[in-house]
Amino acid sequence: MNFTQFLQVLKARKAIVLTVFTVVVLTTLGISMIMPKRYTAELVMSIDSRGLDAVTGQPINSFLTPAYLATQVDTINSHNVALKVVDQLGLANSPEARQRWEDAGGEGNFRDYMADSLMGKLEVKPSRDSNMITISYTSPDPHYASVVANAFGAAYQKMLVDIRSANAQQNNDFFQQQLKGLKSDMDRAQQRLTEFQQKEGISATDERMDIETQRLNDLAAQLGQAQSATLDAQSRARGGVSSPDVLNNGLIQNLKGTLASQEAQFKQMQESNGPNYPKYKEMEAQVQATRDQLNQLLRQYSGSVNSVAANSASRQAAVENAMAEQKARVMDLKKRRATMDALTADVENAQKAYAQAQQRSFETMLQSRNSSTDYAILKSAPEPNGPSGPRVFLNTLLAVVVGLLLGISFAWLAEVMNRRVRSAMDVELLLDVPVLADLRKTRRLRRPRPPMLNGPKAA
Structure with missing residues (x-):
């Protein structure tokens, strides 16, 4: 067709x-x-997108999530918010509403029935391009519609305050319990540190470590000097009687000169007089006495040099022993100081943990008492001037x-x-x-009237 x-x-x-x-x-x-005519009252709320905690001033990460606005819409549409409206307006005490509930069967709880009836006429719409939420309620009574819409806004804000306060109170209870254990840990750490300081006789301001370290450095310097002196004395003692210190002695030099003079005279006497000369024996005895005296002095001074070398080595050994003892003393002090530092660090960490928990406990206590919200009512729901339905023209x-x-x-x-x-x-x-002809009735064509030659006839 x-x-x-x-x-x-x-x-x-x-x-x-x-x-x-x-x-x-x-x-x-x-x-x-x-x-019947229906009236719709609208309430407009604004959400603070900065999302700063009123107590700590820190940003709230939940405001950054895309679903946050939708979550708030679902919260307003929740059954608990509707129950708060029922309690706030005293709808559970309405005899007419209770009679309707009983006529409907009276099943379940009457407060839940009233909350469900309110939710059936509630509409919550989030703004697409801003942080606005519109709460609309429709009722045959314009005043009732305005009252219920405003009650939903107030109940929603109270719900947020109650949720935040309950969470903060739970956190505060948790931190209060933790503070007891942290306080005990801090006291035990402080007690261990005090006992160690009393036992070892050191404190955080003790300068004993610096004194002992300086003494060790002095002993190290003395050991270096003793080693140098020992090496020098030992090198001098290696020559024995031929040591330069022995040979260069003035008394030995004088004796050597005297001996050389006597030996020259004695040799001259041997050549000129012979062994039978009366003074030959006397001269020979003088030469031998001078030689014996020289050898005695050489042995005496050589022994003195060896004694100096031995004394220097002995002093070096004494300094080395003193330095070893001092080093052991310093190492022991370092070990005790390390133990004390570890105990001090335990005390500081315990104090820091206790201070942080105490700070959080104080913050959660303030948050549990904070009644402010990040939501502001931009427009309360006034009584509507005209009905929102039925829409006669649109219908x-x-x-x-x-x-x-x-x-x-x-x-x-x-x-x-x-x-x-x-x-x-x-x-x-x-x-x-096939259709050969169409015999439907057609209109008859009117013949044209002949033209007038002499004009119209006279009446």
Whole structure:
């Protein structure tokens, strides 16, 4: 079927189309007129997107999540918020509402029934491009709609305060319990440090370590000097009687000169007089006495040099022993100081942990008492000036469209159930035979009037 045939069907079935259209439009209009009027009150809330904690001033990470606004919408639509509204407005004490509940069967809890009835007429819409939330409530009574919408805003804020206070109170209880254990740990650490200081006789301000270290450094310097002196004395003692210190002695030099003079005289006497000369024996005895005296002095001074070397080595050994003892003393002091430092670090860590827990306990205590929120009511819900429904014009416009579609549908259904031949095309399609002529009645053509030659006749 083409569009021309469709128009022919509508033209033939126009009574059905008009009837259905009229019934739908009039019915809709009548129902819209007799329906009770509904009033919608709107409350607008703003969310502070900075999300700073009122006590600590730190940012709240939950404000950064994309689903935060949707979560707040679901919170407003929650059953607990509706229960708070029921309690706030005293709706559970309404005899009319209780009678309706009993007529409906009286199942469940009456407060839950009232909360569910409020949620059925509540609409919460978040803004698409801003941090705004609109709370709308619809009721036949404009004052009741305004009161309930404002009550939902107040109940939502109270719910946030209660949740935050409850969480902060739980955290505060946790930190209060932890403070007891941290205080005990800090006291034990301090006690261990005090006992160690009393036992070892050292304190945090003790300068004994510096004194002992300086003494060790002095002994190290003395050891270096003793080693140098020992090496020098030992090198001098290695020459024995030929040592430069022995040979260069003035007394030995004088004796050597005297001995050389006597030996020269004695040799001259041997050459000139011989061994039988009366003074030969005397001269020989003098030479031997001087030589013995020289050898005795050489041995004496050589022994003195060896004694100096031995004394220097002995002093070096004494300094080395003293330095070893001092080093052991310094190492022991370092070990005790390391132990004390570890105990001091334990005390400081315990004090730091206790201070941090005490700070958090104080913060959570303030948070549990904080009644401020990050939400502000930009516009309270006033009593609406006009009804929000029923919308007569919109319903009528929708009824016109629906009635027209239903009328066309019924006309088409009637045509399908009782098909008629309305044109030559229908004959060809239905009977599958060619059409030779169309004998439908046509209008008779009017003959043209002949023109007037002498003008109109006189009356």
